[in-house]
Amino acid sequence: MSKIAICGGQKLNGEIMVQGSKNAALPILAATVLSDEECVLFNCPDLEDVRAALKIIDWLGGDTEYSKHTATISGGNIHRYKIPEELMNSMRSSVLFLGPMLAKLKRAEISYPGGCSIGLRPIDLHIKAFRQLGVTVEEIGGRIYCSAEKIKPCKVNLLFPSVGATENIMLLCALSDGETQILNAAREPEIVDLQNFLNSMGAKISGAGSETIHIIGVEKLQKVQYNIMSDRIFATTVLCAVACCGGDVILRNINPNHIELMLSMLAGAGCNIITGENYVRIRCSKRLLGLGKVMTSPYPGFPTDAQALFMSALSGAEGTTVFVENIFESRYKHVPELIKMGADIIVDGRLAAVTGCNYLQGATVEAQDLRGGAALVIAGLSAIGDTVIGGIRHIDRGYEHIEETFKGLGANIRRI
Numbered sequence: 496m497s498k499i500a501i502c503g504g505q506k507l508n509g510e511i512m513v514q515g516s517k518n519a520a521l522p523i524l525a526a527t528v529l530s531d532e533e534c535v536l537f538n539c540p541d542l543e544d545v546r547a548a549l550k551i552i553d554w555l556g557g558d559t560e561y562s563k564h565t566a567t568i569s570g571g572n573i574h575r576y577k578i579p580e581e582l583m584n585s586m587r588s589s590v591l592f593l594g595p596m597l598a599k600l601k602r603a604e605i606s607y608p609g610g611c612s613i614g615l616r617p618i619d620l621h622i623k624a625f626r627q628l629g630v631t632v633e634e635i636g637g638r639i640y641c642s643a644e645k646i647k648p649c650k651v652n653l654l655f656p657s658v659g660a661t662e663n664i665m666l667l668c669a670l671s672d673g674e675t676q677i678l679n680a681a682r683e684p685e686i687v688d689l690q691n692f693l694n695s696m697g698a699k700i701s702g703a704g705s706e707t708i709h710i711i712g713v714e715k716l717q718k719v720q721y722n723i724m725s726d727r728i729f730a731t732t733v734l735c736a737v738a739c740c741g742g743d744v745i746l747r748n749i750n751p752n753h754i755e756l757m758l759s760m761l762a763g764a765g766c767n768i769i770t771g772e773n774y775v776r777i778r779c780s781k782r783l784l785g786l787g788k789v790m791t792s793p794y795p796g797f798p799t800d801a802q803a804l805f806m807s808a809l810s811g812a813e814g815t816t817v818f819v820e821n822i823f824e825s826r827y828k829h830v831p832e833l834i835k836m837g838a839d840i841i842v843d844g845r846l847a848a849v850t851g852c853n854y855l856q857g858a859t860v861e862a863q864d865l866r867g868g869a870a871l872v873i874a875g876l877s878a879i880g881d882t883v884i885g886g887i888r889h890i891d892r893g894y895e896h897i898e899e900t901f902k903g904l905g906a907n908i909r910r911i
């Protein structure tokens with residue numbers, strides 16, 4: 496099993512292009528099932544999870560092709576409505592195929608997408624909404640059997656602004672006859688990207704980015720060419736690395752509005768930030784300052800996906816940062832690994848109190864999940880000495896060759 500080896504302590508300087516967004520690409524890939532014609536997706540990131548989604552589309556009967564960050568999908572021949580367990584388990588977001596399969600084939604059979612190390616990841620909000628919309632759902636022995644002769648458009652009020660549930664309802668109702676409203680919808684930029692993609696195929700959806708989304712169902716969706724938005728969490732990963740290593744880096748092809756809160760937090764920690772229409776420049780030359788209390792919450796609040804990244808960057812800060820993880824129930828698996836590197840962190844339930852140490856020391860550590868693994872890369876880059884990171888399959892789910900990104904900025908990092 497390959498690992499990542501880092502000799503830390505280098506400053507990071509240069510420019511990078513931000514990769515396409517994993518969390519926008521996955522629902523958009525599921526949405527291509529809705530069209531019988533060709534969909535061409537540009538800026539589609541080269542990731543394990545994207546390959547898993549393309550495999551599911553192939554299994555359903557679609558034709559897929561991927562090269563040079565472009566995915567081409569034709570859904571005309573999609574006829575299978577059962578996704579086997581091994582494909583469901585290959586990727587958490589496989590549940591997003593439920594809506595489009597029901598919309599197109601009137602039935603779908605999947606297994607629970609399975610939890611992961613950050614939490615149980617239930618799909619009860621998806622199922623509750625689908626039942627409200629006229630879908631018959633039976634859960635037998637870990638498999639979910641759904642059928643919907645006719646979607647019954649209505650007002651769906653989400654108990655929690657779930658990203659996946661919001662996306663699945665949009666995918667179910669884009670092809671229907673009538674108006675569906677999603678109240679208490681998730682407001683993430685990836686939801687707006689999904690709305691823009693569906694509308695470019697001929698859907699009639701509005702309100703994404705706000706807490707109420709209106710969907711006027713249409714009969715057919717056309718072919719499309721679409722440019723997927725950039726990955727705001729990838730950008731945050733690079734920003735956190737520069738913040739704690741020091742240096743001067745320009746990130747191109749990123750919308751600063753999507754990471755406004757994180758940019759103001761990094762400025763508050765002592766970084767110099769300049770933004771333009773589609774770039775961010777970060778400079779940092781001194782020890783960071785602790786940020787006090789940092790609570791994760793749905794967009795536009797502080798994203799749970801950035802929690803491990805900021806914790807890593809602030810482990811060597813002057814002062815204390817107390818994280819409150821309100822979204823997932825076990826998203827501190829990176830803490831014991833950071834402690835091996837000399838971090839001073841105490842976890843009590845949803846709270847993690849970080850007291851900045853002078854510097855982190857290189858160590859042998861193990862990634863337990865995607866963003867926790869990226870946090871260990873950040874820690875290794877800033878630490879004094881050598882760090883070896885195992886479990887990098889987790890990191891490869893969401894980052895294209897993460898070692899190349901940082902090698903290009905002057906880091907001493909390689910895959911071994």
Ligand code: EPZ
Nearest residue numbers: 518588616617618619620621657658659660800822823865
């Ligand atoms: C999406 O996951 C992202 N994944 C996650 O990013 C991100 O952390 C999360 O949204 C929150 O922003 C993708 O977009 C592919 P949720 P999702 O439904 O849709 C509970 C990464 O690192 N919940 O908003 O699964 C759930 O348990 C990944 O890129 C229910 O209780 O997130 C969690 O506590 C990790 N019942 C909370 O809601 C449900 O039916 C947020 O989940 C659904 C969710």
